[in-house]
Amino acid sequence: MSLTVKDLEKVQAEHPEWRLELIQGNIIARGPCDYTSDEIGSRLIILLGIWVLPRKLGRLTGSSAGFILPNSDLRAPDVSFVKAEKLKRSRRDFVELVPDLMVEIKSKTDRIKPIKEKIQSFLSLGTEVGILIDPDRLTVTVYRTAAEPEVLRDGLNSLLQTIEKNLHS
Numbered sequence: 001m002s003l004t005v006k007d008l009e010k011v012q013a014e015h016p017e018w019r020l021e022l023i024q025g026n027i028i029a030r031g032p033c034d035y036t037s038d039e040i041g042s043r044l045i046i047l048l049g050i051w052v053l054p055r056k057l058g059r060l061t062g063s064s065a066g067f068i069l070p071n072s073d074l075r076a077p078d079v080s081f082v083k084a085e086k087l088k089r090s091r092r093d094f095v096e097l098v099p100d101l102m103v104e105i106k107s108k109t110d111r112i113k114p115i116k117e118k119i120q121s122f123l124s125l126g127t128e129v130g131i132l133i134d135p136d137r138l139t140v141t142v143y144r145t146a147a148e149p150e151v152l153r154d155g156l157n158s159l160l161q162t163i164e165k166n167l168h169s
Contacts, residue, residue: 003027005074005094019064022074030076033063033107036135040105041078044133048081058083058100059090066094069125075118077102098126105133119143 002025011027012020019030032038045060052060063078074094081101102122104115112134119130123145130143140152 001025004072005068008074019076020074021066021076022072024073031109033078033105034109037078037105037107038063040133040135041103044079044103048079052081056084059087061099067099068094068096069098069122071121071125073121075122077118077122078105079103098122100127101129101131102127103131103133106135108136 003022004025005022008020008022008027012018019032021028021030041062045062048060052058059082061080061082063076065080066074066076067080068074077099079102080099082095082097083100086097086100087095099122102119104119106112106115112132115132119132120143123130123143128144132141132143133139134141142150142152144150
């Protein structure tokens with residue numbers, strides 16, 4: 001039996017403390033991440049916000065914002081950016097769109113393969129840039145459609161430059 005977003009919403013209403021995603025008709029529970037991974041996500045949102053908000057480039061969200069994707073999955077990247085023209089106002093519901101930028105931050109218990117698959121799924125549905133931050137290996141890998149992944153060697157500065165370029169495209 002394939003479940004829907006409505007089914008997920010019912011489960012979420014009964015268990016608001018759970019973090020859920022809908023992947024290929026299956027509801028997947030996600031546990032809380034470790035402190036370091038969440039801190040990286042929070043700092044990245046702050047840094048991006050310094051650039052995005054005064055210029056009114058779009059909207060930033062953290063790991064709790066759900067996106068209903070064209071394949072009917074409901075996914076929540078750790079950090080997301082949506083260009084202003086795609087989402088004029090915030091909504092009190094999941095949004096039916098693909099973010100322009102999505103970031104996944106590997107937590108202590110995550111496996112790399114499912115994270116890469118999640119990024120590739122977003123790219124195949126229209127996300128322009130997917131970023132994987134691996135605090136264990138101290139790597140940042142940038143994924144784009146029709147391009148080889150790029151591992152950034154000098155950390156945060158390269159990451160922010162890469163993101164800035166894509167915010168304007």
